[in-house]
Amino acid sequence: MIRIVLLSLLFFAAAGSVPASTLDNPDGVVYGPCYGSIASESDCPPHYEAQLFSPLEDILPPVREDGCTLVPWEGGKWGYDYFVYGSQNGVGSGQDFDFDPVTGYLFAAFDTYHNTNDSVIVYRSTDNGANWAYWRSSYNPSGRMDNARIRVITTGGDTWVCCMFRTDDSSSNTLWMRRWRIDGTGSTWEKIADDVTCGDMDADIGTSGYLYATWVPSGTYDVYSVRNALAGAGWVDATAIFGDAQTNPQPAIAAGTGGVVSIAFIDNRLTTNEQVRIRRSTDHGFAWSTSWQVSNNTNASDLSYPDIAHARGTSAWITVTFEKTEKTLALYTSTNSGVNWTYGGVFPGSGEEYAGSLRAGKYDAGDVTLAYNVAPGGIVNFTWSIASVPTSFPPPIQINDQPAVTWSPTAGWNGTESSILYTRTGSYSLWLDRYLHIGIDDGPASGHPGLGISPNPFMGEASITFFLESGGVPVDVCIYDLSGRLVATLADGAMPASGAHRLTWNGTDASGAPVPGGVYVCRLTTPVSAESARMVLVR
Incomplete structure (x- = not known):
């Protein structure tokens, strides 16, 4: 209660006589409920009665698919793509992967796109992505699951594999996080929020830190943030950081170093045209700065797919898709941990470039991998930048052997090398390609x-x-x-x-x-x- 009163006093003191319509939260600071942790080995959320086993379908053999209409063309040192998962119904658009720097293991999370008895499955690779096997799963007996995210984080002497997802059914669209220790023990469920449209998650790097999440409540254009120390208290300090963006904000969150956390989102309330805005914390998501505008969308394009990444030092990147007569992917860079941003132009191409995905590496300075779609042709492009020169991206190259779907690929890292997860069109199977994959x-x-x-x-x-x-x-x-x-x-x-x-x-x-x-x-x-x-x- 003391914290709420103090923050409220600070809020009103800072606001002064400024009209409410110009504030990040025009209705005042709003706090969300916080939920504790539930230790449970059940594969369905705690508020359900477990009645079924996780409905894993027959898995396709790990071989390359025939009938690909895309002519394989690999730039530089990207080799043939690794098969991760396939089934009769394929995978949905919720997919993510992360890397554990201690064991070298890769973990991929994805939904299986059913109407009922849907699953979010975690696969693991112990050989740099060459072979994948079932590791853990969660399922929803009464509806779909989507919005899969996964992070590997070490804190309090334990390394946790943390999987976020949304259960979508007639009663509630709940955002959950389920976590296991790296050896598969200690299954724990932690509710993030009820009635959620979409969410994102990231984690601190190192041997101690927090997990962070952002989401949009159903029926609103608000943006919330929350954090989790993985110590048993669950998700805490749930706060509305922006109210009524008057468009789908599609928030993306990224953790930096020294307590820096940033949320990039789309707003159409404080400006005439849709713009990318950012709010930033320097104390591990406890308190947040006021928001400021990053983009300059003077031609009134529609904005979508914002993403953000922080290096281990002071560099940071944001990408967003602009769509007017065609789709283009714009870049913004920062050299002071997200305080100031510079427009870096759009990525070149003969088609439409869209749905960018950014991920900074866990080693050294934290260089960034960027993956995005190119249409027509089902192409996934790759480029990257070193953290010391965040504006320098080499010409993008195509990396996928299989024709890709229109939703966003997932950029990431496999040790010190860039990797990209994407979905094949038609069969909706899951594939991974990685840099320096040449024998x-x-x-x-x-x-x-x-x-x-x-x-x-x-x-x-x-x-x-x-x-x-x-x-x-x-x-x-x-x-x-x-x-x-x-x-x-x-x-x-x-x-x-x-x-x-x-x-x-x-x-x-x-x-x-x-x-x-x-x-x-x-x-x-x-x-x-x-x-x-x-x-x-x-x-």
Whole structure:
């Protein structure tokens, strides 16, 4: 109660005589109910009686599908795509994936798009996405499930796999989060809110922190925020951060470092045309700044699919789809943790570019992966930026072998390499592609060294592959730590033949002693080129 009174006093003191229509919350600060945690191994939400087993359908064999009308064209080092999941009904638009930096495991969450007995299923890969297997699931006996999100977060000495989803039935559209420890134990249900249209979720990076969520209540254009310390109290500090956007706000949330959390959303109340706005917290989502406008939509385009990502430092990115006569994908960047934003233009293309997905990496500075759709043709494009130069994106390239659906792909990371999850049109099966997925038989084009690491992260031994245009040239392959210290030399001299080559590193130094787990750099040097790749050793 004390907190509510103090925040209310601060709100009115700051507002002064400003008209209510110009405020983030014209009706005053509104707080939502908070719910506790329920430890339960049941696969259906606690307010239902479990009557059925989770209705998993027959799973298609993990092979590439025939009849693809899209001519495979992979830019750079993107190899053939990995099959994740398929069934008779396929998957819905709710899908997400995340990476655990300790074990190297990938977790993908997706809904199965039934009218009743719908499921949100979590699949796991322990080999960098090459093979996927059922891990856990939740289901709704009386309706659909959608809006799947998943994050892996370590806090309080435990690593949790946290899956958010919405149960959609005639009585209530409830937003839930269910979590398990990384070993699959400790199943816990935590309600986020009742009567929800859509939501998003993100988590702090490191060994302690919060999980954050944002959502839009049904029948409104309001935007709420809430946070969870995963200590048993459930979701707390539920607050309306923006009231009546007068359009679907489609909020997206991202966690940075040092307590920074930002929510990007679309507003049409404070401005004549739809604009992207942002609200920002610097204390892990306890209190929020006033909102400010990011975009400058002077031509009155319709806006959709906003997304946001924070690097581990001060860089941040926002993308949003503009639609007037056609769809274009616009970029905004920040170099001071989201305080100020600069328009970065639209991404080039001959068709329509839309439905962008951003995700910053968990290692080092937190470079960003961007994936988005291109129409016509069912194309998924990829580009990326390093955190130290957030405005620098190389030309986008197509990465998908299978023709993709129109809803957004999911950008993410597999260790230190970009990865993208997308859905195939027709069968609605789920696929993943990742950068540097090239083996000996998938050598790069002639004349390019093509340094590849697999698996990455690795626990025992990693393969290092590269391609030489001609034999007999001096080739050095060395391993360095992040301080630049030489750890091991794998090749120091001439390679006897041109073509593909493979070396291995078992995580030892020049004396044969095991080195600590962490990030290392493999550097390939020839008389005409040099290339480096990061590799993650897990102990």
